[in-house]
Amino acid sequence: MSEAPIGVFDSGVGGLSVLKEIRQLLPAESLLYVADCGHIPYGEKSPEFIRQRCAVIAEFLRSRGAKALVLACNTATVAGVADLRQHYPDWPIVGMEPAVKPAAAATRSGVVGVLATTGTLQSAKFAALLDRFASDVRVITQPCPGLVELIETGDLHSEALRALLRSYIEPLLAAGCDTIILGCTHYPFLKPLLSQMLPPAISLIDTGAAVARQLQRLLSERGLLADGPARETQFWTSAAPERLCKILPVLWNKSGSVQSFNR
Amino acid sequence: MSEAPIGVFDSGVGGLSVLKEIRQLLPAESLLYVADCGHIPYGEKSPEFIRQRCAVIAEFLRSRGAKALVLACNTATVAGVADLRQHYPDWPIVGMEPAVKPAAAATRSGVVGVLATTGTLQSAKFAALLDRFASDVRVITQPCPGLVELIETGDLHSEALRALLRSYIEPLLAAGCDTIILGCTHYPFLKPLLSQMLPPAISLIDTGAAVARQLQRLLSERGLLADGPARETQFWTSAAPERLCKILPVLWNKSGSVQSFNR
Numbered sequence: 001m002s003e004a005p006i007g008v009f010d011s012g013v014g015g016l017s018v019l020k021e022i023r024q025l026l027p028a029e030s031l032l033y034v035a036d037c038g039h040i041p042y043g044e045k046s047p048e049f050i051r052q053r054c055a056v057i058a059e060f061l062r063s064r065g066a067k068a069l070v071l072a073c074n075t076a077t078v079a080g081v082a083d084l085r086q087h088y089p090d091w092p093i094v095g096m097e098p099a100v101k102p103a104a105a106a107t108r109s110g111v112v113g114v115l116a117t118t119g120t121l122q123s124a125k126f127a128a129l130l131d132r133f134a135s136d137v138r139v140i141t142q143p144c145p146g147l148v149e150l151i152e153t154g155d156l157h158s159e160a161l162r163a164l165l166r167s168y169i170e171p172l173l174a175a176g177c178d179t180i181i182l183g184c185t186h187y188p189f190l191k192p193l194l195s196q197m198l199p200p201a202i203s204l205i206d207t208g209a210a211v212a213r214q215l216q217r218l219l220s221e222r223g224l225l226a227d228g229p230a231r232e233t234q235f236w237t238s239a240a241p242e243r244l245c246k247i248l249p250v251l252w253n254k255s256g257s258v259q260s261f262n263r
Numbered sequence: 264m265s266e267a268p269i270g271v272f273d274s275g276v277g278g279l280s281v282l283k284e285i286r287q288l289l290p291a292e293s294l295l296y297v298a299d300c301g302h303i304p305y306g307e308k309s310p311e312f313i314r315q316r317c318a319v320i321a322e323f324l325r326s327r328g329a330k331a332l333v334l335a336c337n338t339a340t341v342a343g344v345a346d347l348r349q350h351y352p353d354w355p356i357v358g359m360e361p362a363v364k365p366a367a368a369a370t371r372s373g374v375v376g377v378l379a380t381t382g383t384l385q386s387a388k389f390a391a392l393l394d395r396f397a398s399d400v401r402v403i404t405q406p407c408p409g410l411v412e413l414i415e416t417g418d419l420h421s422e423a424l425r426a427l428l429r430s431y432i433e434p435l436l437a438a439g440c441d442t443i444i445l446g447c448t449h450y451p452f453l454k455p456l457l458s459q460m461l462p463p464a465i466s467l468i469d470t471g472a473a474v475a476r477q478l479q480r481l482l483s484e485r486g487l488l489a490d491g492p493a494r495e496t497q498f499w500t501s502a503a504p505e506r507l508c509k510i511l512p513v514l515w516n517k518s519g520s521v522q523s524f525n526r
Contacts, residue, residue, distance in 0.1 A: 146409030
């Protein structure tokens with residue numbers, strides 16, 4: 001049993017979609033969340049830049065006593081998880097990956113769409129995932145520049161968001177996709193809007209809940225799960241704290257105190 | 264007469280729209296261009312972060328002997344030009360500002376639209392500009408999250424760009440704007456697309472050419488204009504050089520050698 005906190009980070013507010021799943025599954029855990037909003041979007045950054053950010057933020061979360069780390073960002077996982085695991089061999093680290101395997105199992109049309117950042121889609125890691133799990137299905141990939149930035153504004157129903165999203169899903173529908181992978185932790189916040197825009201037969205697949213279960217497994221194996229009453233969540237951001245404060249009630253469903261992260 | 268180069272920078276490739284005007288007006292000048300693509304988009308960053316980037320890049324351009332500086336970025340001008348002028352009182356520095364005065368003079372409907380980043384539209388500088396030059400006209404402001412990021416991909420005719428742009432111009436047209444200010448140096452690259460999408464009576468106003476003339480004036484007053492044959496332009500970027508290399512033929516109309524900027 002360990003009451004030490006769990007560290008979670010993302011390039012911005014997208015990781016809150018994962019944090020929600022962790023909070024629901026593990027209410028007794030203290031959670032620390034770093035939103036690297038000052039460097040959004042990671043999707044168009046160089047791998048080297050992202051690795052540096054991962055190293056800085058991981059070290060900060062270690063200094064706060066984090067017993068485990070969740071990279072709640074697909075792009076950061078692609079660029080940085082291998083280095084982090086090498087650097088901290090005994091620290092439980094959970095990363096994200098697009099849900100290619102469950103999508104390949106779920107599709108009936110045999111065509112799966114993937115919405116993700118350019119960084120994720122161009123990675124060797126993603127290519128390997130397709131090789132391994134999607135050899136029997138057709139996979140249509142769609143990079144989505146601008147989408148993360150619009151979600152970061154906290155307005156999930158703007159006409160701009162709807163228009164941009166429509167342009168990204170139309171090619172997937174035209175190709176016959178019946179299953180769409182949300183391959184960026186920002187995108188689950190689009191589910192309400194997507195459910196209005198997509199035919200009802202289309203399934204949306206993300207990995208937030210699976211990541212929370214994987215975290216639970218790793219902590220349980222090591223005897224590190226906390227118990228007792230519900231615990232707090234603390235937030236940091238590398239952009240203006242007021243901005244995250246304003247968005248928390250929308251994306252996290254309640255307000256929270258936000259501290260400044262200047263590293 | 265001085266053959267020292269002129270330093271120009273932007274958060275990304277938008278400043279190339281200004282660089283083009285400078286190149287055309289001042290062919291005998293050597294130009295240095297820094298694209299801070301590793302930190303795009305400035306529009307959503309804190310003023311403090313942008314001031315730091317301005318300081319680092321200005322110092323680099325000084326170290327390369329730049330005889331003048333052009334902040335080819337509206338958001339960077341809002342955040343950083345005052346500090347830079349204080350720090351380098353004798354260095355000619357030209358910034359950008361939305362063309363409110365010419366737009367107010369040009370409108371016949373009395374309604375002017377402004378497309379810009381959130382950072383520019385929320386600034387005290389922009390409020391002062393409206394107070395001073397737009398008291399007699401109605402001004403409709405439209406922040407455009409995501410637009411810079413889409414332009415940075417170098418694809419200026421994608422369906423996504425068209426969709427996002429449409430959502431941003433529709434409110435301006437509905438309000439009766441006949442004059443639209445392009446208040447971000449990225450947006451002049453949208454003119455071909457905008458001219459297809461807008462009724463022919465709508466005027467688009469940007470400030471690239473005016474900035475080039477202002478630069479010429481400042482250099483001429485100080486006896487610093489170069490003469491002689493056409494000179495070179497050198498490029499640096501804080502993201503992967505290959506990406507800027509790929510975009511230069513599209514936005515700069517010819518290729519160029521790009522160096523890495525790691526500060």
